[in-house]
Amino acid sequence: MKLIKVGIANVPVLHEVAKTAYAGNFHTHWEAGGLEWYLDREFGIARLTADLEKPDIVWWLIYVEEAPVGFVKLNTRSGLDDLPAEACCELEKIYVLPDLKGGGIGKKVLAELIDRVGETAGKRILHLCVLDTNLPSIGFYKKAGFTFHSKCRLELPYFKDAFRGMDRMVLDLDKAKIDRLTARFFDIFTNADGRRPDWDAVYSTCIPEALIIKKSGLDQEVYNLDSFIAPRRKLLSGGALTGFSEWEESEETRISGHIAQRFSQYRKKGVMDGRPFEQSGRKLFQFIKTGTGWQITAVVWEDY
Template identity: 25%
Template sequence: MEYIQVRKATIDDLSTLQQIGRETFFETFAESNTEDDMNKYLEDSFNADKVTVELSNPDSLFYIAWEDESPVGYVKVNTGIAQTEQLDEKALEIERIYVKSSHHGKKVGQLLYEKALEVAQQYHNSYLWLGVWEKNPRAIRFYEKNGFIAFDKHIFKMGDDEQLDIMMKKVL
């Protein structure tokens, strides 16, 4: 594996986050969803206004994994009221970890997870949590390998389709 560096994203990384976000989400879920739902989700989630607001929110942090000058994945974490579910002020949500398919199996996801864990420790969070699509066994295995356990379920809106996410957490 080439050397991967994980760096905190700033507003200067807006277009990079949009690009890597769209690309990795499409690679991961396009086969399992309709074109209309995919297009709606990508436009709603990765338009410049939405990503700018997220990057400007002090309770949300993005980190991009770089191989040389190429982005190969990213993680988004949320604290406080930025969490998609208001579970606990002492929690850190991993809202997204996505890696380009060309880099699956190269430990990029593990590096991004470890950055999220580092952030949780810096903020003195008591646990990490996330939602993972019930039909994504690769991601479920990844989180279980890292000590997460299922504790609930919630609905994830994919375009107009309501899908079931397994909520998982890891106590620190």
């Protein structure tokens, strides 16, 4: 999957994909003649060309295996409540062709979009509106970290009254980045299903001076990155511990400026010396935001 920013040359492609994807998903939501009116209003060649001249509007085409399968429209300056436009972006449209829904494309697109928006200086919030009857989409956004903000209403002619209600949802971009960073850290050590632990990812997720501490009652073992990795590389790559994975079950994150901390409850399972096991534990992560994004400065874990 890749996102390609739309320019004048590929407006005709966007025109066709947008009409097909939108109509395939929402043709039942319009009164007679309404869908055709809307498709021309939003996705006509003249409208799309005019949008490209607006500095705050960005369109992308979604490609899979060199074929266009969807599109994204982003407003890069769209204020919300007391937050100025400079701090917010609005995801106005994101659609894929109906027969490709549920295949994970939307998840990949949203993850890349969050990365791109989050790298823009000063952007703190990504928000959107979704039909409140569209429960699958609401669930999709919730899984991505969006939360309910307020009710709103779609005021367009020809749109059926039963579908006009909308939920505005918001995503804290810093929190989203920390969520993904934490998930990446948990995933590093997986050797289940034929996978190999990604030891290089320890160094990319953490600052070089990071500390990792194991708590056992009132005792503790303190590691730097190298001393932490060495015994675990032997354990996970030497055959003693197989089928291993760990995952976060709940979390509480607090962000203050460019520093953050996160309390995680987690589970892990595997096969140690031929004996299956499963165990719970807690982890405390500390983060800082650097010039390249959020990174881990310390991890403390305790199993129980």
